[in-house]
Amino acid sequence: QREPIRATQAAEDASADSAAENEAIRITDLHKSFGALEVLKGVSLTAQKGDVVAIIGGSGSGKSTCLRCINFLETPSAGQIIVNGEEIKMRQDGSPVDRRQIERIRTRLGMVFQAFNLWTHRTLLENIIEVPVHVLKVPRDEAIKRARVLLERVGLGDKADTFPAFLSGGQQQRAAIARALAVEPSVMLFDEPTSALDPELVGEVLTVIRDLAAEGRTMLLVTHEMKFAREVATHVVYLFEGRIEEQGPPEELFGNPQSARLRQFLQTVG
Numbered sequence: 001q002r003e004p005i006r007a008t009q010a011a012e013d014a015s016a017d018s019a020a021e022n023e024a025i026r027i028t029d030l031h032k033s034f035g036a037l038e039v040l041k042g043v044s045l046t047a048q049k050g051d052v053v054a055i056i057g058g059s060g061s062g063k064s065t066c067l068r069c070i071n072f073l074e075t076p077s078a079g080q081i082i083v084n085g086e087e088i089k090m091r092q093d094g095s096p097v098d099r100r101q102i103e104r105i106r107t108r109l110g111m112v113f114q115a116f117n118l119w120t121h122r123t124l125l126e127n128i129i130e131v132p133v134h135v136l137k138v139p140r141d142e143a144i145k146r147a148r149v150l151l152e153r154v155g156l157g158d159k160a161d162t163f164p165a166f167l168s169g170g171q172q173q174r175a176a177i178a179r180a181l182a183v184e185p186s187v188m189l190f191d192e193p194t195s196a197l198d199p200e201l202v203g204e205v206l207t208v209i210r211d212l213a214a215e216g217r218t219m220l221l222v223t224h225e226m227k228f229a230r231e232v233a234t235h236v237v238y239l240f241e242g243r244i245e246e247q248g249p250p251e252e253l254f255g256n257p258q259s260a261r262l263r264q265f266l267q268t269v270g
């Protein structure tokens, strides 16, 4: 015979459900080793829908590895990853149980890399429609129409038929952002999107990212641009040697850092 559910319990369950519904990403106790080198030593973080989570930290602290584990560009060694309420099924050793689940989840995560990673033998338009047409089976006409809107949005409306090599780094990165947006991702993952750019081209890319943040898009953003992180992030995570050393709202993390390591880091990055 079952206990009747108390009203308070039901209310608690309902609010737990709606809290979970609001979560875009939840990572719990993520570990990753490359051979004997343990790069992530138990990272847990949550991004609510609409959050902009900035991940900062020194070179080699595990920032890229953390992002890459979320879409399984790296296989975690252990831990739990939940994307939009869906837990990625992993074996004991972190390997995925179901490749198709990974592929499906990956299409909902728009990843933008440091090095643009556009297909060099395709025009910008072709770059943008590739995944929508061939993976998501969006009709080609429809995909082209949307791609043109996206190119317009990132200020490249007149470059649809241009090949990447004819564009500046800033233009290529804006095209890469348009390509990531073309799958209508629920979360955008940015890995140092401006660090390969000449200084005078950084601003135009940050402007695009700032607009996406203002739209309420959920993003995880690895960046060395501390001023920018402070401006757009809703939450900042400081990684040190594969662990979260400190995290919190930007005003607190940048304005009143608690950890000596973080204070030192902020001094060195200016």
Ligand code: ADP
Residues within 6 Å of the ligand: 034, 037, 039, 057, 058, 059, 060, 061, 062, 063, 064, 065, 066
């Ligand atoms: P960050 O992005 O914070 O600079 P990374 O996540 O790229 O740091 O790297 C963290 C550590 O993991 C570094 O010591 C790096 O050399 C190592 N690493 C990253 N990828 C690999 C790999 N594929 N094989 C071996 N070591 C790796």
Ligand code: MG
Residues within 6 Å of the ligand: 063, 064, 065, 192
């Ligand atoms: Mg990196």
